[in-house]
Amino acid sequence: MNLRETSAAVTMADVARRAGVSVKTVSNVINDYPHIRPATRERVEQAIAELGYRLNVSARRLRTRRTGLITLALPELSIPYFAELADSMLRAAEAAGLTVLIEQTSGRRDKELAVLAGSRLALTDGVVFSPLGLGPDDLAAFDVDFPLVLLGERIFGARADHVTMNNVAAARAATEHLLSLGRRRIAVLGTPDTRAAAAGGPTSASLRLEGYLQALAAAGIPADPSLQLPQMQWHRLDGARSMSAALEAGLECDGLFALNDAMALGATYALHARGIRIPEDVALIGFDDVEDVRFSSPTLSSVAPGREEIARLAVQLLTERIDSTTAQRPFTRVITDSRVLARGSTGYEVEREISVQRGGRFPIDSPTA
Amino acid sequence: MNLRETSAAVTMADVARRAGVSVKTVSNVINDYPHIRPATRERVEQAIAELGYRLNVSARRLRTRRTGLITLALPELSIPYFAELADSMLRAAEAAGLTVLIEQTSGRRDKELAVLAGSRLALTDGVVFSPLGLGPDDLAAFDVDFPLVLLGERIFGARADHVTMNNVAAARAATEHLLSLGRRRIAVLGTPDTRAAAAGGPTSASLRLEGYLQALAAAGIPADPSLQLPQMQWHRLDGARSMSAALEAGLECDGLFALNDAMALGATYALHARGIRIPEDVALIGFDDVEDVRFSSPTLSSVAPGREEIARLAVQLLTERIDSTTAQRPFTRVITDSRVLARGSTGYEVEREISVQRGGRFPIDSPTA
DNA sequence: CTGAAAGCGCTTACAG
DNA sequence: CTGAAAGCGCTTACAG
Numbered sequence: 109m110n111l112r113e114t115s116a117a118v119t120m121a122d123v124a125r126r127a128g129v130s131v132k133t134v135s136n137v138i139n140d141y142p143h144i145r146p147a148t149r150e151r152v153e154q155a156i157a158e159l160g161y162r163l164n165v166s167a168r169r170l171r172t173r174r175t176g177l178i179t180l181a182l183p184e185l186s187i188p189y190f191a192e193l194a195d196s197m198l199r200a201a202e203a204a205g206l207t208v209l210i211e212q213t214s215g216r217r218d219k220e221l222a223v224l225a226g227s228r229l230a231l232t233d234g235v236v237f238s239p240l241g242l243g244p245d246d247l248a249a250f251d252v253d254f255p256l257v258l259l260g261e262r263i264f265g266a267r268a269d270h271v272t273m274n275n276v277a278a279a280r281a282a283t284e285h286l287l288s289l290g291r292r293r294i295a296v297l298g299t300p301d302t303r304a305a306a307a308g309g310p311t312s313a314s315l316r317l318e319g320y321l322q323a324l325a326a327a328g329i330p331a332d333p334s335l336q337l338p339q340m341q342w343h344r345l346d347g348a349r350s351m352s353a354a355l356e357a358g359l360e361c362d363g364l365f366a367l368n369d370a371m372a373l374g375a376t377y378a379l380h381a382r383g384i385r386i387p388e389d390v391a392l393i394g395f396d397d398v399e400d401v402r403f404s405s406p407t408l409s410s411v412a413p414g415r416e417e418i419a420r421l422a423v424q425l426l427t428e429r430i431d432s433t434t435a436q437r438p439f440t441r442v443i444t445d446s447r448v449l450a451r452g453s454t455g456y457e458v459e460r461e462i463s464v465q466r467g468g469r470f471p472i473d474s475p476t477a
Numbered sequence: 478m479n480l481r482e483t484s485a486a487v488t489m490a491d492v493a494r495r496a497g498v499s500v501k502t503v504s505n506v507i508n509d510y511p512h513i514r515p516a517t518r519e520r521v522e523q524a525i526a527e528l529g530y531r532l533n534v535s536a537r538r539l540r541t542r543r544t545g546l547i548t549l550a551l552p553e554l555s556i557p558y559f560a561e562l563a564d565s566m567l568r569a570a571e572a573a574g575l576t577v578l579i580e581q582t583s584g585r586r587d588k589e590l591a592v593l594a595g596s597r598l599a600l601t602d603g604v605v606f607s608p609l610g611l612g613p614d615d616l617a618a619f620d621v622d623f624p625l626v627l628l629g630e631r632i633f634g635a636r637a638d639h640v641t642m643n644n645v646a647a648a649r650a651a652t653e654h655l656l657s658l659g660r661r662r663i664a665v666l667g668t669p670d671t672r673a674a675a676a677g678g679p680t681s682a683s684l685r686l687e688g689y690l691q692a693l694a695a696a697g698i699p700a701d702p703s704l705q706l707p708q709m710q711w712h713r714l715d716g717a718r719s720m721s722a723a724l725e726a727g728l729e730c731d732g733l734f735a736l737n738d739a740m741a742l743g744a745t746y747a748l749h750a751r752g753i754r755i756p757e758d759v760a761l762i763g764f765d766d767v768e769d770v771r772f773s774s775p776t777l778s779s780v781a782p783g784r785e786e787i788a789r790l791a792v793q794l795l796t797e798r799i800d801s802t803t804a805q806r807p808f809t810r811v812i813t814d815s816r817v818l819a820r821g822s823t824g825y826e827v828e829r830e831i832s833v834q835r836g837g838r839f840p841i842d843s844p845t846a
Numbered sequence: 847c848t849g850a851a852a853g854c855g856c857t858t859a860c861a862g
Numbered sequence: 863c864t865g866a867a868a869g870c871g872c873t874t875a876c877a878g
Contacts, residue, residue, distance in 0.1 A: 117854085119854095119855055119856085120857095129864080130864050130865055130866090131865080132858080132863090132864070133863075135856075136863090145863085148863085162595075162598070162599055163599055164539070164599070164854080165544075165856095166535050166538035166539040166854085166855080167535075167539050167856035167857090168855080168856050168857075169538075169856090170533070170535040170536050170539050170855080170869095170872080171855085171856050171869080171870055172856085172857070172870090173870080175534075175535065184564060185554065185560045185561070185563050185564040185567070186560055186561045188555075191554045191555055192554070195553060195555045195581065198554070198579060198581055199581070207600065208579070209576060210563075210567060210577070226531075230531055230533070230534045344769075344772040345771070374772060377772065377774040400713075403743060403746065404746070405745065405746040486870085486871080488870095488871055488872085489871070489873095490871085498847095498848080499848050499850090500849080500872090501847090501848070501849075501873085501874080502847075502848075504872075504873065504874085505847090508873090513847085514847085517847085532871090533870080535872085536854090536870070537871080537873075539854045539870090539872070539873095540853080540854055540871085540872050540873045540874080541872085542854080
């Protein structure tokens with residue numbers, strides 16, 4: 109319709125003329141400014157309706173230097189966790205009067221660096237970014253001159269606002285849930301490659317492994333390295349393969365903590381394929397609480413990271429950053445509340461909240477010039 | 478950064494001055510127009526780099542009346558089929574130089590009507606729309622004055638470009654696959670409510686049921702209404718419940734055609750819960766070929782609708798419509814190729830393509846004034 | 847190819 | 863509240 113109306117666009121001036129008011133007043137009505145008499149407002153609104161007037165967003169943007177759009181950069185929508193995160197982000201942004209552009213990076217370094225180089229800045233006011241391929245070595249690239257909010261655990265120490273969860277506490281609580289069922293040989297699926305981990309700073313994998321180890325230590329159970337099943341990729345198929353290989357190699361366990369739900373679903377496949385019962389033989393808990401886990405067989409216990417809250421906080425932090433008049437505004441890390449939810453795979457036919465890990469809001473080292 | 482540069486925006490005029498050329502030439506370089514001497518181009522590009530110039534997209538849009546954005550309106554990203562469709566749409570749009578804004582309707586009538594009322598038109602040049610809540614009664618609402626491409630089967634006969642698949646042929650082929658395995662009592666999960674269907678014109682459900690019935694008829698097998706399991710909602714949980722209820726009521730079948738994959742996954746749950754083996758006792762095939770079906774236990778046979786092709790064609794049709802100078806351009810319906818893919822749930826340990834249903838490109842009744 | 851200029855449709859000081 | 867006007871940064875006829 110932009111095209112079709114090329115020569116016939118109705119402008120604010122037309123509306124003003126029709127309503128017998130100034131352009132300024134029309135603008136005031138459209139932007140919901142106070143101090144407008146109801147009668148005036150009504151006249152303007154009627155003129156708008158009669159003329160079929162529609163605000164030209166591009167003109168407003170040219171004037172205000174705001175686009176009202178934000179970028180959400182994430183690996184892929186076809187990964188359920190990110191699809192659900194995007195769903196929540198769209199809703200949270202809508203509630204804040206913003207529109208979201210989704211940028212898929214496939215977790216590739218080059219695409220992620222392009223995001224930080226501002227590839228979408230001509231189009232949007234700021235970026236919510238869930239990195240995957242970039243690591244602590246790329247920290248400098250995160251020092252950008254535009255509003256940026258980071259999601260997830262891949263990057264700590266960047267000079268940017270950050271929304272994350274308490275991975276250690278949540279993983280510890282998940283492991284404790286298995287311990288509370290009397291399980292003592294608890295395997296963990298998806299541990300980081302040791303060399304890579306040593307070089308790379310904390311990741312979801314290393315933090316969750318840390319929580320697992322804390323829980324075992326607190327229970328006085330020695331950590332058995334043979335129960336730690338390494339897996340770099342966290343897709344469903346990877347979980348299935350890794351678990352199959354471990355069982356093939358003689359793994360014996362009575363509990364399994366999969367570091368994400370996709371692997372937990374894959375592990376279910378591998379366990380069932382060998383006639384191992386869940387939860388009778390192996391009690392299983394995942395991480396992420398994607399929708400799928402409610403419909404697997406059995407339903408899977410998991411850790412809910414609070415994705416609605418993550419989305420809401422990300423939008424809020426980004427908005428504050430965009431609206432901030434000073435570049436000296438200190439950076440904030442927000443940690444969400446997470447929850448351990450028990451379902452069929454740990455013997456709870458009816459879903460039950462086992463524990464809550466409380467988060468909070470913390471300042472990050474103040475930015476230097 | 479829009480904010481931070483408020484008083485310091487580098488413009489084309491600055492670049493032109495620096496490069497010693499006219500603004501027109503800078504614009505030509507940026508827009509990749511021909512007939513520019515390499516030396517001139519280089520001077521301009523160097524000036525751009527030196528000044529850190531970035532095109533102001535809003536200004537260009539105000540001038541050209543094009544946003545370079547398109548809307549993708551779909552029910553929800555948290556439904557895997559739509560997440561995967563969105564993934565493909567983002568890629569197809571990127572390849573065409575367009576950016577996608579996703580609008581979630583939750584399949585609600587009011588939100589879907591808002592899409593057709595042009596809620597996103599101020600922001601985008603056109604809309605790709607996958608309706609769910611609207612039906613043939615709402616046909617008039619689809620007669621919009623902006624570029625619109627419809628996806629899916631919910632609306633036929635609308636005066637708009639349309640990308641769809643051959644549901645009847647694909648469903649018939651899926652059923653024939655079960656028949657080819659020697660199955661004779663083939664249940665179908667997700668059939669439409671008879672009264673609603675009578676009133677509402679074709680839907681995915683009615684078309685796929687039709688294909689199922691054709692296959693049975695061709696094989697000389699009488700249709701048994703007790704094998705048709707009605708289900709309006711097509712989520713995983715609905716499939717599980719519907720299947721459980723049917724088994725509870727004494728359903729006996731050796732084949733099952735679930736009209737989408739989510740229900741097939743739910744049915745797997747219900748079958749396993751009663752100790753019924755797949756494919757030994759019941760051979761199962763779904764529809765949509767979402768990524769999940771490759772990782773369920775067993776892997777699920779399904780019908781692939783060709784989502785990459787759907788996305789590519791939708792972007793292509795929309796682009797053609799946006800670029801069209803005449804509103805009298807006839808409407809087109811494009812039907813994609815679909816494929817029956819056999820996996821574990823019909824006895825194929827290794828995925829195998831069983832059949833292809835060819836599509837094509839067809840004119841829709843030419844638009845009237 | 848160049849150069850000067852109009853105009854896209856807003857928002858917002860400015861003077862009342 | 864009103865009214866007239868500048869200016870956001872582009873693109874694109876227009877005259878050369």
